[in-house]
C-alpha cells in the first residue's frame with residue numbers, strides 16, 4: 001500500500017501545537033486581521049476537522065501549518081520544533097488541485113518523490129496511489145484532459161505518495177460528485193487508519209467533518225477564533241445514519257449559527 | 263493532430279450523391295489540377311517563344327510541368343483505391359491555381375513579351391539559373407545556414423539563460439534589467455558599423471549581430487514567462503521537498519516554455535532580417551550577398567531564384583520550430599497551427 005508497513009516506524013503521525021497564532025494580511029495598506037489568537041493541540045495520529053464560514057481564514061491557517069507563510073504573531077510547532085519552512089513530512093492538498101499542466105497525471109503524482117530523489121526506489125507507490133484514487137487508467141493523461149473531480153483526486157494521490165506524517169487537506173473532496181465523495185471519504189478513513197498520519201482537514205461539509213474526524217473545530221467569522229470544539233468519539237468505521245452523529249451535527253450547526261434551518 | 267489529418271478524418275456528409283463521396287471528390291480534384299498542369303506544359307512547349315528571345319530551358323520547363331501533370335493524374339487515380347493519396351486532395355485547388363499562374367506568367371513573358379526585360383524574366387529563366395548556377399546557390403545556402411545557425415543558437419541560449427536569471431534572481435534582475443531596457447530596443451542593425459569595426463572578421467561580427475537580434479526577444483519573453491509562473495506551482499513543489507534547483511529546472515522553466523517559444527519565434531524572424539543585411543553589407547557570402555550581387559549585374563532571374571530559395575528556407579525553419587514546439591508543448595490546449 002501507499003504507506004510502508006507500520007513496523008519499521010511505530011510512531012507515524014506527528015504532533016502539532018498552535019500557540020496564540022495571529023495573522024494579518026496587508027490589504028491596500030490596511031491591515032486585515034485573519035486569524036485571532038488560535039491555540040490548538042493536535043495529538044499524534046489524530047484526525048481534526050476545521051469548519052468555518054467562507055473567507056474566515058482556514059486556508060491561511062493551513063498555509064502557516066505547512067510552513068509556506070510565517071504567522072504575524074504566535075508560534076506553530078510540530079514535534080516540539082518550530083515550523084519555519086515547508087517540509088515533505090507535512091504535505092498539503094490544496095483547495096485548488098493545481099496540477100502541473102506540462103506533466104502527465106503519473107508524473108504529477110511522482111513530483112514529491114522526484115523532488116526528494118526517491119523516484120527510483122519508490123516508483124511502485126505511484127501506481128498504488130493512482131489505484132487508491134481510481135485514476136489507474138489515466139496515468140498518461142494530461143491535466144487538461146481530466147474533469148475537475150479527477151484533477152482533485154490526482155492532487156490527493158500526489159500528496160499520498162509522500163507518506164506524510166501530517167496530512168493537511170483543504171477541502172480535498174470539494175469538487176467531487178456526492179457518490180465519489182462518499183467513496184473517497186471511506187478511502188481516506190481507512191488510509192488514515194492504516195498509515196497512522198495526523199490529519200488536518202478543512203471542509204464546508206458538516207457531515208463529512210463528523211464522518212471523518214475525531215474532533216471538529218468550529219471557527220468564527222473573520223478574524224477567525226475558535227468558537228467551539230466538538231469531540232466525536234464514535235468508533236470507526238462510522239455509519240452515516242448514526243443518530244449520535246445527527247445529534248453532533250445539530251450541535252455544530254448551532255455553533256455556526258445555522259441551527260434554525262435544521 | 264495536424265490540419266491535414268483533420269481534413270481527412272472529418273466525417274463526410276452522408277448521402278449527397280456522386281460528388282459527396284471522398285473517392286470521387288479526390289479523383290475529380292486531382293484530375294482537374296493534372297489537366298491544368300498539362301495545359302501549362304502544352305502551352306510552354308507548343309506556343310513558340312517570342313522571336314529574338316533565346317530561352318534555353320523552355321523545353322525543360324514544359325517537361326517538368328508535364329511530369330507533374332502525369333504524377334498528379336496517377337495520384338488521382340490511385341486515390342480511388344488507396345486512401346493515403348486522398349490527403350493530396352486538399353492541395354488540388356492550390357495546385358490548380360498555381361498552374362494557371364505559371365501559365366499566365368509564361369504567356370505574358372516568354373510568349374508575348376508584354377513585360378519589360380530584364381526585370382520580369384519568364385519561369386524558364388529561373389529554371390536556367392537554378393540549373394546553371396546551382397553551385398553558387400548551394401554555396402550561398404550553406405554560408406547563410408552556417409551564419410544563421412551559429413548566431414541564432416548562441417543568441418537563443420544566452421537569451422534563455424539571461425531570461426531565467428532575471429526572472430529568478432533579484433540580484434540578476436537589478437543589474438541586467440536596466441541594461442536590457444536601454445540596449446534591447448535598439449535594432450541590431452544599428453550596431454552594424456561598430457560591429458564590423460570591432461570584431462576581427464565580418465563573420466564574427468555578423469554572428470554577434472544575429473545573436474543580438476535573437477537574444478533580446480528570447481530574453482524578454484523567457485523572463486516574463488518565469489516571472490509569471492503561478493505561485494501555487496512553487497508552493498506545491500516546496501511542500502513536497504523541492505530544492506531551489508528543482509524549482510528552477512522542473513517548475514519555472516517548463517511553466518515558462520510557452521513564452522520562451524514566442525521569444526524563439528520572434529528571434530528567428532529578427533535573425534532572418536539581420537542575416538540578409540549583414541550578408542549584403544559585410545560578409546560577401548550567402549544568399550543575401552547573392553541577391554545583391556545579382557542586382558548589381560541586373561541578373562534579375564538570379565535574384566528571383568535566390569528570393570524563392572530564401573523563402574523556402576525561412577519558411578522551412580519556421581515550420582521546423584513549430585514542429586519542435588508542438589512536440590514539446592503537446593500538453594497545451596489549442597495550439598496555433600502553422
Ligand SMILES: Nc1ncnc2c1ncn2[C@@H]1O[C@H](COP(=O)(O)OP(=O)(O)OP(=O)(O)O)[C@@H](O)[C@H]1O
Pocket residue numbers: 025026027032034052053054055056057058059060061095222
Ligand atoms: N495573500 C493574501 N493577501 C491578502 N489577503 C488575503 C490573502 N490570502 C487570503 N486573504 C484574505 O484572508 C481571508 C481568509 O482567506 P482564506 O483563504 O484563509 O479563507 P478560507 O477560510 O479558506 O475561505 P474558503 O472557505 O472560502 O476557502 C480572506 O478575507 C482573504 O481575502
Ligand SMILES: [Mg+2]
Pocket residue numbers: 058059060095170
Ligand atoms: Mg480556503
